[in-house]
Amino acid sequence: MSWFQSAVVYQIYPRSFADSDGDGIGDLRGIIERLDYLKHLGVDVVWLSPFYPSPQDDNGYDISDYQDVDPVFGTLADFDELSEGLHARGIKLVIDLVVNHTSDEHPWFRDPAKRDWYWWRETPPNDWRSFFSGPAWELDPVSGEYYLHLFSRKQPDLNWENPEVRKAIHTMMRWWLDRGVDGFRMDVINLISKDLAAGVYFNGPRMHEFLQEMHASVFADREGLLLVGEMPNVTVEQARLYTDPARRELDMVFQFEHVQIDQGPTSKWDLHAFELRALKETFGRWQTGLADVGWNSLYWNNHDQPRVVSRFGDDGEHRVAAAKMLGTVLHLHRGTPYVYQGEELGMTNTLFNTIEDFRDIESLNHYAEAVAAGASPDDVLLALRKMGRDNARTPMQWTSGAHAGFTEGEPWIPANPNHEWINAEAAVTDEGSVFHHYRRLIELRHQLPVIARGDFTMRLVDDERVYAFTRALEGEELLVLGNFSGDSMRIEIEGWTGAEAPLIGGPGLVLGPWEGKAFRRSAA
Incomplete structure (x- = not known):
């Protein structure tokens, strides 16, 4: 039995967790000040979303330096103190690995000698679209060539076909492990192998080769790590291969099927009614499919998903009961549960009155493109309010005070007004709260092998x-x-x-x- 089978992971989105210096943006010292809260909850692992230097075009998933801390979040000394503080409390630390793409401000992208570290073509070789709207090929006016970006135009895709790219990434990963990190959550990792001619960028032809090479180069002589790959469009059959211990690739994957059951087949903004039978079908298939080989990750929420109690539950009269029920159902499945900050409080989606209330590039780009194409602004806003990623990124609700106790300054995005009655300070002192229910679920996983x-x-x-x-x-x-x-x-x-x-x-x-x-x- 692997240690992570009885573990629970807590995801922290640093920008929105706790601000220690009053600039309105969460930081590493803010997390350090809340470590006893995490210990009280009982989690085994903290997954830290990106804290690296970044222009923040995509809230830190556009990285300009893989081996430092953005000054808005602190310093490497702060990171080391955070790591030591977690380890002193028996909590492992996993960090985000974002290596499908970099920022266009990364030195690699600006170095003419590393031009083949990215995908450049004289003309677009296909009609791929960016996940953040618009074409995935961007014209560089200086060179007259096009580069590939599956996300923002400021996030050029790395060319993993180049062995020097892979070598540099492996070196960087070993550097973080030597610094005390206990593993990686690998952002959209199944996009790194691409076949431009065949139009393939999900689960491409060299995916297994790249992951096995990474394992041999970075992980082979280390024990006790957690390696999880975020993999949109992965199937159960593919996940069995990715997570088969004998293949030495990953411990588990994040699949997306269950968080797409209320969406149309081509767009997350195409809203469909929630159907419980559809949820059972997908969860049941993944439970059965990975029963004898591999392992499941279990999640409702993360930094990319709206709050589950608003999405699949009841965020009104029965919010507390619904939040507890959703936690019970998820945590008692077979797999490793992930708790996203505030989920243990029953935090809900927030209020967005106009497009000016949104911060996320995905939502802003979609609104501009959809309205320009003739869609009703009200209809577009309705979808953004329900599915927009900013729902997950409002400040962690610590107290009933100003800005939910997140900051003494002006927060980068407003706190949900319901922090006056939904907050950690009240929940910790209430034995009937969602927080204490999650504590109980985590304890049960530790205590009962059947779970x-x-x-x-x-x-x-x-x-x-x-x-x-x-x-x-x-x-x-x-x-x-x-x-x-x-x-x-x-x-x-x-x-x-x-x-x-x-x-x-x-x-x-x-x-x-x-x-x-x-x-x-x-x-x-």
Whole structure:
């Protein structure tokens, strides 16, 4: 059994977590000041989103120096103190590895001798579109050639076909590991192998080769690391290969299927109604598909997704119950759970009145392109309010005071007004809060092997309101129930009375609105 199978990871988005110097932007010292909060929650790993020097075109995912800290976030000395503080509390540190692309202000991009470290063509060889709207090929007026950028035009894609690129990246990765880092979350890593002629940039022809080479060069002589790859458009079959320990590539991947069930097939902005059966189908398929080979990551939220209690739950009257239920359902699956900052408080989507309230380049670019093409501004804003990434990036809600206790200055993006009643200070002192429910879920994963390693069986597959599954290991069983509706209901599961040793919730198979329950028993 690998250590990460019973671990829980907490993601910090530094820009929005805690500001120590009053400039309105979160920083490393702000995180250092909150380490005891993370220890109290009980997490095993902190995943730190980018803190590197950056022009901040894409909020730090456009990196201009891979081996330093942006002054807005602090210094390398601050990073070392953060790392030491986490390790002293028994918490590992994983950092973002963003190597599909750099900033156009990175020295590599500006060095004529490294021109072939990127993708340059005299004319665009295909009609690829950027994920942030517009063509993916940008004309450089100085050279008269086009370079590839699958994201912002200020994020040119690295050419991984060049072995010197791979060598430089491996050297950088070893540098961070030598500094005490415990692993990497690899941003859109399955885009690094591309076939321009065939029009392929997801899971390209040399992906496995590149990952195995990376493992041999960087990880082979190190133990206890966590290696997770963000992989849009990855299938279960591909994930089995990526996460098969015998292949020495990755420990787990972030797949996107479950966070696309309320979207159209071609655009995240094409809103569809949430269907519980669709969620069960995708989760169940991934649970079954990686049961014997590989490992699942489990997440609802991250810096790119709207808040789950607003998205799949109820952020009104039943917010607390819905947040607890969603946490219960996710954490008791088989896989490693990820908690995004504020999720443990039941933080919700925020309020956006006009386009001027948004900060994210993806949302701003989409609005401009869609309105220019004739779409109704109100319709575009409706989609942005529901799916925009800024929902996840509002300040962490520490107190009911000014700016949610995030900063003494003016925050780079306003705090959600509901911080007056949704905040960490209130939650920590309330034993019935979402925070303490998450503490309990994390404790259970540490204590019960059936949660980390047990078999998974989906129950009530066709039920449109109740998510139900069982877990089993060595004579022990769990039954997990989640009510995804505002109605009370009685559940019938063959062989269960619901009176046995409730882990979460009370006895009996009766669920209140948005309530989650879990029961434990010895197998018959």
